[in-house]
Amino acid sequence: MSSDPTAWICRTCANQHPPTAEPPAVCRICADDRQFVPAGGQEWTSLAELAAEGHRTSWSEVEPGLFQLTVTPQVGIGHRGLLVTTPRGGVLWDPPGYLDDEAVRFVRDHGGLLATARSHPHLCGVDAEWSARFPGPDGTGAPRWVPRRDAGWLLRPEGSVRWWEDRAEPAPGVTLVRCGGHFAGSAVLHVAAAAGGRGALLVGDTLMVLPGERRVAFMRSYPMLLPLPERYLDRLLAALDDLSYDRVHGAWPGRSVDSGAREVVARSAELYRAWLTGAARDPDQDG
Numbered sequence: 459m460s461s462d463p464t465a466w467i468c469r470t471c472a473n474q475h476p477p478t479a480e481p482p483a484v485c486r487i488c489a490d491d492r493q494f495v496p497a498g499g500q501e502w503t504s505l506a507e508l509a510a511e512g513h514r515t516s517w518s519e520v521e522p523g524l525f526q527l528t529v530t531p532q533v534g535i536g537h538r539g540l541l542v543t544t545p546r547g548g549v550l551w552d553p554p555g556y557l558d559d560e561a562v563r564f565v566r567d568h569g570g571l572l573a574t575a576r577s578h579p580h581l582c583g584v585d586a587e588w589s590a591r592f593p594g595p596d597g598t599g600a601p602r603w604v605p606r607r608d609a610g611w612l613l614r615p616e617g618s619v620r621w622w623e624d625r626a627e628p629a630p631g632v633t634l635v636r637c638g639g640h641f642a643g644s645a646v647l648h649v650a651a652a653a654g655g656r657g658a659l660l661v662g663d664t665l666m667v668l669p670g671e672r673r674v675a676f677m678r679s680y681p682m683l684l685p686l687p688e689r690y691l692d693r694l695l696a697a698l699d700d701l702s703y704d705r706v707h708g709a710w711p712g713r714s715v716d717s718g719a720r721e722v723v724a725r726s727a728e729l730y731r732a733w734l735t736g737a738a739r740d741p742d743q744d745g
C-alpha cells in the first residue's frame with residue numbers, strides 16, 4: 459500500500475476522509491447506529507482507484523436550472539447531487555462520492571460553483587474536492603456550508619468551511635433551513651425560483667421521498683429502520699412551516715414530488731404520527 463497521503467473514501471457511504479498515509483481503522487459515519495459496517499468489514503477506496511475502475515459522472519436536467527449529477531457504476535448509496543444554477547454561480551447540494559474532469563467542466567459550463575451544501579453528514583461525498591476545484595481569488599476553495607450543529611461530524615474540516623446556524627442564504631433565493639431529525643443539523647435547501655416560481659425543497663433524506671412519489675417519511679435511520687421521535691418530527695415540521703413550495707426533490711434519481719408537495723408532507727406527517735403514537739389501528743389485529 460502506498461505511503462503517500464490519500465484522501466480515503468469509504469466504500470459503503472462514499473464520504474471522503476482527510477488525507478492520511480494509511481486508511482482509518484473505521485469510518486466514523488458507518489460506525490454510528492444510523493449506519494452500518496458491511497459484514498465483510500470496512501473497505502476503502504480513493505478517487506484515483508474509482509477512476510481506474512471506470513466510474514463516470516453523468517448529469518441531466520431535473521427542471522429548468524436544476525441538474526442532477528450521478529455516478530455510474532454507483533458509489534456508496536448511489537444518491538444524486540443536485541446543482542442549483544443561479545446568476546452568481548451554482549450551489550451543489552449533496553455532492554456524490556466521486557467527481558471527474560467532465561463533471562467539473564459541466565459545472566464550469568453552467569456558471570461555475572458558488573458553494574456546496576449538504577442535507578446531513580452522510581451525503582457530503584467528495585465536497586472538499588469540489589471546493590478545491592473552484593478556488594476564489596484568494597485561492598481558497600468554494601465555500602462548503604455546514605451547520606454548526608453537525609460540526610462533530612465534519613470529516614474534512616480543512617479549508618473552506620462556512621458555518622451556519624438555523625438558516626443561511628448561500629445565493630439569493632437559495633436558502634438553507636435546518637430541520638434536525640435524522641441529525642441535529644439535517645437540513646433542506648429551499649429554492650424560491652424552482653417549480654415555475656412556486657418553490658421547491660431539496661431534501662436529501664431530511665424527508666425521504668418514497669416510491670410512488672406522493673408520500674414522504676421521517677426517520678432517524680433509513681438503513682437501520684429507526685423511527686424519529688414525535689418531538690423531533692414536530693421541530694422538523696415547524697422549521698418548514700413558513701416556506702412556500704410545491705415540489706420536493708429527494709436524494710435519489712426520480713424521487714421527486716412534482717406538485718402539491720406541501721399537502722403531501724402534511725398528510726405524510728399525520729400518517730407517520732398516527733402509527734408512531736399508536737393512534738392508528740389495524741382492525742385485523744385490534745378487533
Ligand SMILES: [Zn+2]
Binds near residue numbers: 471472487488
Ligand atoms: Zn462510511
